[in-house]
Amino acid sequence: MRIAVLGGGHGSYAAAAEMSERGHEVWFWRRDAGAFAAIEAQGGIEVRDHAGTRTVPIAHLTSSLEEALSAAELVVIPLPATAHEDLARACAPHWRDGQVVFLPPGTLGSLIFVEAARAAGNEARVRFAETGTLPYLVRKHGPASIVVSVYATRLPTGVFPARDADEVIALLQQAYPSVEPAGDVLSGALMNAGPIIHPPLIMMNAGPLEHFDAWDIHNEGTQPSIRAVTNALDAERIAVREHLGYAAPHFPLADHYSPDGDEWMYGNAAHEKLTDSGDWREKINLQTHRYMREDTAIGLSLFTSIARWAGKPMPVGEGLLALASAITGEDLYAAGRTLERLGLADCDRATLQERLHDGF
Known part of the structure; x- marks a missing residue:
């Protein structure tokens, strides 16, 4: 091809x-x-x-x-x-x-x-x-x-x-x-893992990210309290998917961390391979890094806008987006890739489903 x-x-x-x-x-x-x-x-x-x-x-x-x-x-x-x-x-x-x-x-x-x-x-x-x-x-x-x-x-x-x-x-x-x-x-x-895994990791590791020359958010930065927030955020994503009528599998992020659970997008034990490589020990600038600019400002704003439109709130997602806006000094929802900015927020569910099926 x-x-x-x-x-x-x-x-x-x-x-x-x-x-x-x-x-x-x-x-x-x-x-x-x-x-x-x-x-x-x-x-x-x-x-x-x-x-x-x-x-x-x-x-x-x-x-x-x-x-x-x-x-x-x-x-x-x-x-x-x-x-x-x-x-x-x-x-x-x-x-x-x-x-x-x-x-x-x-x-x-x-x-x-x-x-x-x-x-x-x-x-x-x-x-x-x-x-x-x-x-x-x-x-x-x-x-x-x-x-x-x-x-x-x-x-x-x-x-x-x-x-x-x-x-x-x-x-x-x-x-x-x-x-x-x-x-x-x-x-x-709504399968995108980036807006689920990265916003909690960078926001809850903001101190060491700004203090140390390099920090691995996927290794020592992934602790039980942070995993708990990630799991709660992912549960909100899955609830929105289910509310919109999308069927399983929803690829819960917890499977990424499990060596023997259901196969996730990168297969079993992928997290260990990632951390073992050492390639993700890096300096992350919270103003400019793609985890903030792509996964949070664009990805998380999209997820929360879909949730608002669907009437299925994402309080953890909204909270993380508010924290990110405070860190960057910007209203990331207003500037994000939301259904409002895509011109779709006024569609009812049947109209949007028809457009996604047949094209605009």
């Missing part, structure tokens, strides 16, 4: 390498062509994971977004939600009929891309899909090297428009066999 991978972050490098290693023809796009110099000199991306270390060649390195998109059947965008609006505008003129766009995870970013295409007058029939996490626990170890601690084993994925779900899921499974159907994109967005 012809696949475009967009972006220069950890997940984008992992996706370009994995899709290439699986035998797909990959166009790997970054705005900065010079950033590819190390990959070109090395002959590919060096990958270190459970299978060892090897260099994976990438067929096409390009700084032309038009080139990457015009070639692709599947477009993979493993970028933070903070990049969606600018990228959606840049992509808007170049979509063509039949393409599938995969946002892992998406935070309803699908609708940002749909609106940008509509604003650009592009009426191509493009389908979007969102899942609950990146397909990798990965860190870059240089300009052409990555270490993958864990690959996702289950990727619950929602599709827009949902009427095309069977076709879209079948195509995605050619690239990611771990993809499994999760209904529409609102269901997919």
